Amino acid sequence: MTDLARCVAEAYDIALPHRGEGKVADYIPALAGVDPQHFGFALALPDGTVHTAGDADISFSIQSVSKVFTLALALRRVGSALWDSVGREPSGSAFNSIVQLESEAGIPRNPLINAGAIATTDRLIDGRSGDATIAEILDFIRARACDHAVDVDLNVAASESETGARNRSLTHFMDAFGTLRHPVETVLGVYFRQCAIAMSCRQLARAGLFLAMEGRDPLGGEQLIDAHRARRINAIMMLCGHYDNSGEFAFRVGLPGKSGVGGGILCIAPGHGSIAVWSPGLNDAGTSLVGAIALEHFAYAAGWSVFD
Numbered sequence: 001m002t003d004l005a006r007c008v009a010e011a012y013d014i015a016l017p018h019r020g021e022g023k024v025a026d027y028i029p030a031l032a033g034v035d036p037q038h039f040g041f042a043l044a045l046p047d048g049t050v051h052t053a054g055d056a057d058i059s060f061s062i063q064s065v066s067k068v069f070t071l072a073l074a075l076r077r078v079g080s081a082l083w084d085s086v087g088r089e090p091s092g093s094a095f096n097s098i099v100q101l102e103s104e105a106g107i108p109r110n111p112l113i114n115a116g117a118i119a120t121t122d123r124l125i126d127g128r129s130g131d132a133t134i135a136e137i138l139d140f141i142r143a144r145a146c147d148h149a150v151d152v153d154l155n156v157a158a159s160e161s162e163t164g165a166r167n168r169s170l171t172h173f174m175d176a177f178g179t180l181r182h183p184v185e186t187v188l189g190v191y192f193r194q195c196a197i198a199m200s201c202r203q204l205a206r207a208g209l210f211l212a213m214e215g216r217d218p219l220g221g222e223q224l225i226d227a228h229r230a231r232r233i234n235a236i237m238m239l240c241g242h243y244d245n246s247g248e249f250a251f252r253v254g255l256p257g258k259s260g261v262g263g264g265i266l267c268i269a270p271g272h273g274s275i276a277v278w279s280p281g282l283n284d285a286g287t288s289l290v291g292a293i294a295l296e297h298f299a300y301a302a303g304w305s306v307f308d
């Protein structure tokens, strides 16, 4: 076993006894039935090696982890103009909070809270149809994941749309301020589907590698986004990737990360690799409880905290 394979196995073993702790998200009914005992871990390295443990090949709903990919694509498409629609400061608020939007003129704090991700998706649409936009997102993620089977779980997307009053409120509120360039339902149609993309830890870890390698996909060799943009996405993930739990995650793990209420976390170790964990039990801020424990131990064992 290589040292890194051992770090993965150890992190998995240390976190395993906590399986089942936390609360599975139930505000999206299609997610409520997911077994809290699942726990998967995958580490993808730039040479194509993937080290895994547990349920690393079972697909789960990536939810807000998708916000990282739409941020990268929106920056590639509209460049710095994106920052006319969304800020880059931590919110210190819950992922679906509306409070700051009123006093901050409809410009969300950052692209990783719901309002900011919806504004980012709006810019990514850039005059195209919702279907064309989700097709671009899927093509990008499939190519990065080296797996063309990655797809949207339409059942989850429909479930989220049916119970989407909160996201509809955020989107209409931004629309009232003139933040959006497309109709509310077009934007939400893309947003709900991007959140409902289903992937395994192995696929997700591979898909994040370009962010660890200065915007270049080390597997295909393509420069996907400028290096400075990859660095800045990592900075935003470090400061905003876990909502009002971002400080705690940086304190414990020391790596840029993005959590989703499906229980997945994508973590980037710049220059080293990309890690995806999944366990559905969430802490109060909506980050996988077991996943964060595993990542804390992995980052420590590998010596990969950016503060090391």
Ligand SMILES: NC(=O)CC[C@H](N)C(=O)O
Pocket: 062, 063, 064, 065, 095, 096, 114, 160, 167, 195, 259, 260, 261, 262, 286
């Ligand atoms: N934190 C999350 O993963 C939230 C994403 C979810 N789709 C929502 O918009 O509510």
